[in-house]
Amino acid sequence: AMTTAIRPEVRIAERAGFCYGVRLAIDKAKHARDEGKEVTTLGQLVHNPGIKADLSDRGIKTADLADQVEGGTLVIRAHGVPAGELEQVRGKPELEVIDATCTWVVQSQKAAAELAAAGYTVCIIGHEDHPEVKGVRSYAGDKHVVVDDMDRSTWERVPHTKKIGVLSQSTILPYKLEEFAAFCLRRCHDLRVVNTVCPVTLTRQADSVVLAGEVEAMIVVGGKNSSNTKELAVKCADVCPATIHVADADELEAEHRDWLSGKASIGITGGTSTPEVDLEEVRDRIYALVG
Ligand code: SF4
Known part of the structure; x- marks a missing residue:
């Protein structure tokens, strides 16, 4: 340093x-x-x-x-x-x-139940092992399918049928939902899409991407098993190739100390489960290491 x-x-x-x-x-x-x-x-x-x-x-x-x-x-x-x-x-x-x-998750659960009751095959895009998806799918009726936003081969689970209802996990990227809805349209006659991407996720992503576009390097802070944090890192890396994902300030210091030096501007953001204090701690650690 x-x-x-x-x-x-x-x-x-x-x-x-x-x-x-x-x-x-x-x-x-x-x-x-x-x-x-x-x-x-x-x-x-x-x-x-x-x-x-x-x-x-x-x-x-x-x-x-x-x-x-x-x-x-x-x-x-x-x-x-x-x-x-x-x-x-x-x-x-x-x-x-x-x-x-969360009220947004309750809305997804209700939408799943309503679509299923109206005879739609509910197709949920998200992560099968995510607790939110496990909850929402329990309302989605016998015929529902879950597909992975990161793995297109799973989209083949969508049947060719008359009525399809599309929902998403709250934290997936909006463009993934758009692509999936277009995919489902080719397999059915009557398509209903309920936009269940959480607005909090959208504003967070928007602000993070704006910042990523303005700095030389970007640090995304959050648990390694947090799907929305991982996706946020992917999104930031699109506009700022020098993006890293760390769990906390300690990991930053242990693994990325050298990476930090010589950077003129650094942006910090975090996922849904990352409190403000963790972001401040990362900022303070950067100053302590290279300030
Ligand atoms: S990201 Fe937060 S506000 Fe949005 S649906 Fe999940 S728990 Fe609710």
Whole structure:
């Protein structure tokens, strides 16, 4: 770091930080805990080490399966859960359920149910193993299919049929939904598309891409298993080839120290599950390393 005299200009994307769906779920869990309740979340509220530690310090527990919780207060996270699972936990007499499913996800679930009831074969584009998709598809009827936005070969799962209803996981890139809708149109007579790409994701992407276009290098901060963070990194790399994806400031320091030096301007953004403080920490670390 001593070999260069450049102090980089570091900027954080405008509308980065938690989306309100995730923030609300965290607030609901904390609030219930502050009231003295025994709070458990069904799955991690957010894939972020700092937040996970904070929640566990407050005494908020996490369970992977609904079967593991019989009493106290259970928080359903923003991604939502399959219909059967919600029914199961609501049926437990000793358990209070706080449903923090994001309103946008609830809309997708409702759209899936309505399309299926109206005789449409529901086709969902997203990641099969993503919890949100697992939840939404549980409302989509017997004939539904899920295809992967990153793997075109899976699109062949779409049947040639009369009526197709298209939905997407909330965090996929809008152009993927557009391409998939066009693909489905060639396989049916009556196509309905419900645009279930989350607007928060769109504004975040838009701001991040604008910033990526204005800087020499871009750092996307977020969990390596966060699909929207990965996609954000791809999107930024389109306009700023020197884009890297790191989990946090420590990874940046350990893996990309040399990469940092000599950069005149660096942009920072993060995924849905990356809090503002993580972005600030990365900024401060850059200054500490090369400032
Ligand atoms: S990304 Fe959008 S849909 Fe997903 S939890 Fe956040 S606000 Fe809700």
